[in-house]
Amino acid sequence: MKVIVLGGDGFCGWATSLHLSAEGHEVTIVDNLVRRRTDEELGVQSLTPIRPMPERLQAWRETRNSPIEFVELDVAKDYDRLEALFARVRPDAIVHFAEQRAAPYSMKSPWHKRYTVDNNVNATSAVLCAMVEACPEAHLVHLGTMGVYGYGKTKGMTIPEGYIEATLRSAGQEANVEILYPVDPGSIYHMTKTLDQLLFQYYAKNDGLKITDLHQGIVWGTSTPETDLDERLVNRFDYDGDYGTVLNRFLMQAAIGHPLTVHGSGGQTRAFIHIRDTVRCIALAIRSAPERGARVRIMNQMTETHRVRDLAEMISRMTGVPVEHRDNPRNEMAENDLVVANDTLIKLGLEPTRLSDGLMDEVVRVAEKHRERCDTSRIVCSSLWIKPLAAE
Ligand code: NAD
Structure with a gap:
């Protein structure tokens, strides 16, 4: 298939581009x-020394002899070039990673809030609009987040894959309907992903676009079989307070002997997936497009859930590095349960990688190898969800 990967220079996008190319797809990266x-x-x-894009692509050509095209383009702002690219390539599938993806970054300042909304909503809107004009038969696979469901209001129920049955009551009448699961975003970043959902629903209904929205858990790990082939193919490893995701941050802290910083009581339960499974899920999603005119297909792309303090304690036992509780900068429930359905990807053939599969050691080894590149002053999150009131 011909596949365009939007945001293909990023953490998930780079590993996915290589995996799809290794599977024989013709890949174009846009970033x-x-x-x-x-x-x-x-x-x-990045803790790992990522190479400039031309060097990455040269290394891939030398390693696998399967060229990947690269187009430098702003998906949110450069509409005419995006539409022309879609018309030229006529992709079978478009994978959309091209968004600002860090919740703490989205909360840093008024500029960061507005940038995240402008960039993410305009990028998704432009992609859908250009598909209608240039490649209405293509299948869009978007990376959304488990965070659209929120973490506080599930009342212990299993979170379904995108939709839920509801009873509407109005003026003494009742109707049973299926609706998008009510959204409950916990940051500006998560809010943009809930706005994306409405754009998808509209374009699937009005223009018959084929759309899969993957509600992804927190990605951990850094390498895949393809990024391991050559050191010039190394993937990003974010460890800082803005972009470092919780499990990778703990593993990296353990590697350099920095206390494992837990926000609040650490009672937050979150969904996780290894980067190797991320790339496999996207390949599975591409192989099985919905029909034109079908509703948006939503899959929960996660393999296991864990409480943050349990993860910290497990890594502390593994490595001897102590756990340190810090004030929680986020405005979120201190404790929550999380049960998530992920049947669709399992039925499509995903064999989940587990935390217990030995890959945590691999992350620690990568972090140890590059420890001299770590700036320890940047590990702790400095964004605050609630603006402190000015002193009287
Ligand atoms: P990343 O920041 O590493 O990669 C995003 C890429 O998109 C970057 O290379 C960036 O340069 C590019 N980009 C952003 N805006 C763009 C624009 N307007 N035009 C062109 N390129 C643009 O992020 P990631 O971790 O690879 O995440 C990718 C997607 O997966 C995001 O949409 C994110 O919401 C989703 N996701 C990630 C995680 C995770 O744990 N990393 C978890 C759930 C969902």
Whole structure:
């Protein structure tokens, strides 16, 4: 198949592009490289030394002899070039990762809030609009987040895959309907993903676009069989307080002997998936497109759930590095349960990688190898969800 990967220079996008290319798909990466500029803005760098895009692509050509095309383009702002690209390539599938994806970054300041909304909503809107004009038969696979469901209001019920049966009551009448699961975003970033859902629903209904929305858990790990082939193919490893996700951050802290920083009581339960499974899920999603005119297909892309303090204690037992509780910068419930249905991807053939499969050691080894690149002053989150009131 011909596949365009939007955001293909990022953490999930790079590993996915290589995996799809290794599977024999013809891959075009689109990225405006903003994530590399954000590293400069924040004064941090990926723990792993990621190479410039031309070097990455050269290494892939030398390793697998399967060229990947790269187009530098802002998906949110450069509509005409995006539509022309879709018309030229005529992709069978478009994988959409091209969004600002860090909740703490989205909460940093008024500028960061507005940038995250502008970038994410306009990117998704432009992709859908350009598909209608240039490639209405293509299948869009979008990376959404488990965070659209929220973490506080599930009342112990299993979170379904996107839709829920509901009874509407109005003026003494009742009707049973199936609706999108009520959204409950916990940050500006998560809110943009709930807005994406409405755009998808509209374009699937009105224009018959084929859309899969993957509600992904927190990704951990850094390498895949393809990124391991050559050191120039190394994937990003974010460890800083804005972009570092919780499990990778703990494993990296353990590797350098920094206390494992838990926000609040650590009673938050979250869904997780290894980067190897992320890339496999996307390959599975591409192989099984919904029909034109069907409702948006939503799959929960996660393999297991864990309470944050349990993870910290497990890694502390593994490595001897102590756990340190910090004030929680987020406005979220201190404790929550989380039960999630993920039947669709399992039925499509996903064999989940588990935390117990030995891959945590691999992450610690990668972090140890590059420990001299770590700036320990950047590990702790500095964004605050609630603006402190000015002192009287
Ligand atoms: P990332 O920041 O590493 O990658 C995103 C890529 O998109 C970057 O290379 C960036 O330069 C590019 N990009 C952003 N805006 C763009 C634009 N307007 N035009 C062109 N390119 C643009 O993020 P990631 O961790 O790879 O996440 C990818 C997607 O997966 C995101 O949409 C995110 O919401 C979703 N997701 C990630 C995780 C996770 O744990 N990493 C969890 C759930 C969902």
